[in-house]
Amino acid sequence: MSDAPAPARDRPTVRAAMGLPVVGMVGGGQLSRMTHQAAIALGLSLRVLADATHDSAALVAQGVVLGDHTSLDDVRAFARGCEVTTFDHEHVPGPLIESLEDEGLQVWPGSVALRYAQDKIAMRERLAGMGVPVPAFLPIATARDLEGFAHHNGWPVVLKAATGGYDGKGVWVVGSLEEAADVLASGVRLLAEEMVPLTRELAAVVARSPYGQAAAWPVVETVQQDGICVEVVARAPELPEDLAVAAPELALGLAGALGVVGVLAVELFQTADGLLVNELAMRPHNSGHWTIEGARTSQFEQHLRAVLDWPLGDTDTTSDHVATVNLLGPADGSDPRGNLEAALGIEGVDPHFYGKESRPGRKIGHVTVTGTSGEDVERRAWRAHDALVGEQGRGR
Amino acid sequence: MSDAPAPARDRPTVRAAMGLPVVGMVGGGQLSRMTHQAAIALGLSLRVLADATHDSAALVAQGVVLGDHTSLDDVRAFARGCEVTTFDHEHVPGPLIESLEDEGLQVWPGSVALRYAQDKIAMRERLAGMGVPVPAFLPIATARDLEGFAHHNGWPVVLKAATGGYDGKGVWVVGSLEEAADVLASGVRLLAEEMVPLTRELAAVVARSPYGQAAAWPVVETVQQDGICVEVVARAPELPEDLAVAAPELALGLAGALGVVGVLAVELFQTADGLLVNELAMRPHNSGHWTIEGARTSQFEQHLRAVLDWPLGDTDTTSDHVATVNLLGPADGSDPRGNLEAALGIEGVDPHFYGKESRPGRKIGHVTVTGTSGEDVERRAWRAHDALVGEQGRGR
Secondary structure (H helix, E strand, C coil), X not given: CCCCCCCCCCCCCCECHHHCECEEEECCCHHHHHHHHHHHHCCCCCEEEECCCCCCCCCCCCEEEECCCCCHHHHHHHHHCCCEEEECCCCCCHHHHHHHHXXXXXXXXXXXXXXXXXXXXXXXXXXXHCCCCCCCEEEECCHHHHHHHHHHHCCCEEEEECCCCECCECEEEECCHHHHHHHHHCCCCEXXXXXXXXXXXXXXXXXXXXXXXXXXXXXXXXXXXXXXXEEEEECCCCCCHHHXXXXXXXXHHHHHHHCCCEEEEEEEEEECCEEEEEEEECCCCHHHCCHHHHECCCHHHHHHHHHCCCCCCCCCECCCEEEEEEEECCCCCCCHHHHXXXXXXXXXXXXXXXXXXXXXXXXXXXXXEEECCHHHHHHHHHHHHHHHHCHHHCCC | CXXXXXXXXXXXXXXXXXXXXXXXEECCCHHHHHHHHHHHHCXXXXXXXXXXXXXXXXXXXXXXXXXXXXXXXXXXXXXXCCCEEEECXXXXXXXXXXXXXXXXXXXXXXXXXXXXXXCHHHHHHHHHHCCCCCCCEEEEXXXXXXXXXXXXXXXXXXXXXXXXXXXXXXXXXXXXXXXXXXXXXXXXXXXXXXXXXXXXXXXXXXXXXCCCCEEECCCEEEEEXXXXXXXXXXXXXXXXXXXXXXXXXXXXXXXXXXXXXXXXXXXXXEECCXXXXXXXXXXXXXXXXXXXXXXXXXXXXHHHHHHCCCCCCCCCECCCEEEEEXXXXXXXXXXXXXXXXXXXXXXXXXEEECCCCCCCCCEEXXXXXXXXXXXXXXXXXXXXXXXXXXXXXCCC
């Protein structure tokens, strides 16, 4: 049984000048910014609901509306001006999205699907119920719950906030009840997970349209440091053929079963026993930034095509090897953009800056390099990273 | 002796938030629009001096200033808010640009170079003086001048407005004095040129920075219909090796000798006797749109790098074959964007819409296809064209 909503028949048809639809994105971060870049080529101009005029996307788009993404009034007024509304993040409350849907507004992904990207407990329970391999988990409220979980699964245990976490925030690895005390006392809704003995992390990124058309990019390796993705390598090097097939199939199956519309990124643990699903994101995702240069259709254009129910684009790679390295604000508070000229001097480096103020550890951009040798593209991407950020931020 | 201005030492340093410079582009057309797309990745936000809020670039950029590009007050006020000012077209009067330069503002290309893209008589005379092959030409004012020119070069004669022409406008092919009468009486400053027995048209696009760094993309074939470019094929098929080398060398030589900063497009006639220079454009150019998907660095990013005096990017191709087909508004006044979904269903088609109202013969967008077979990429690009515009607009 699928949760997928039926294709809408009676869409409101708010149309911009020139006969093309108005797409709105809630959230003014870098995902909106890069989606706007893709929208320009399609003849569209993304409308953005931003918190502030200095938001990443608000700096570069024409149709910026300031508002609070947790306010029904603000989001509703915004969505009423758009033919389709989509999201740059998962933080719009589910009941708010349901209200928009009840009004007949087109919102993708819909609230039914989006719940599994917003609530890790709902996601784990749903996936386990479908027989999809996930780490051992338990929703917990008390020290006693945690003790029972650790008794069966061993220490350390990974505690996760059920909602609201990102980039390592909302995740705590605890070695004992004592270490967990503060988190348990914080009142945050929690999920306990086994510490998976993983070989590495992968991501399978796909897109699906309301009509049900779906397309997958090749599986990538994601390199994490302190819970933040620092590098993405496409395709994932030395991935066994069975996993290279199984991972996109798994992601496409989830997109269909959950009724996702737009881009779905499935973060995966590769273990000696196969793949486990770590997280889901229902929007363009850091693990798909490489597609801007490295694939025939970028995840940003594909997300637009999907939410508009237009034909999806070709997901073939344009190069044998692609490396994307994230740029995190250096610990000394300096701004890597001061070193841009040095980085541009490195051959074949495509920089992407998000227009965000540099703060220690904050993702302010990324660089991508494409080429014919995996070692060479990674080497050049890290050289550009080092020229911009310095070696202190090096991931591997 | 070169007209090249010396690299400026004392630039005004108007800087946007985040430590990056503000680049302004005068003109709100599709070249500004696509330059803004490239600016976003570099962490910049293009500031645009547009005629109207519905201009192509004004629809998608944040920093839009409305003003008249022929008004010194308007352009000066705009340029004072930018670290570097550049152009989407050639229609800003030279004396106005000189005034900005006298004030110490950074304007690229500079007035000295830009004159040769603004005034065809100045360009022809300068190139002929340098020994660069050009069609036989003569500035003419009277029927007697034209008669003399035709006596030596034969009819038909090509008459061109010295300034202000584009896309076939400002060009008249006349077979007799009688046919030339209206144009001669119009008071337009005119140039007569021989009708060159050409094999086909080519374009060599290069970029040059104030520091003097320069880079060339491969030579392309441009297919014209009624004086408008309808298709660009990269690389130019079956181009003899000596011309494939000579054309970029010629363009790089011109960029240096004329002191061009930014992109320089050199339109060329290929004849049985070799190459002749047709026109110069000192900005991103229709014959370089293929670089968005087809080259490691697009002409739009390169133009920004050049005017900022940043290191130029890699001009290697990403594919063996690239075809770009322009989309001109159909004769029946319909809007091709109504057919977008059909075109997106054709494999590997990258559409680019300029946000411009469809009018018969007006360039409102282009499609690009990359691939491993020249025949296949042209076929798919024309299929997309036909799906959008209909076969009536077919170029070949």
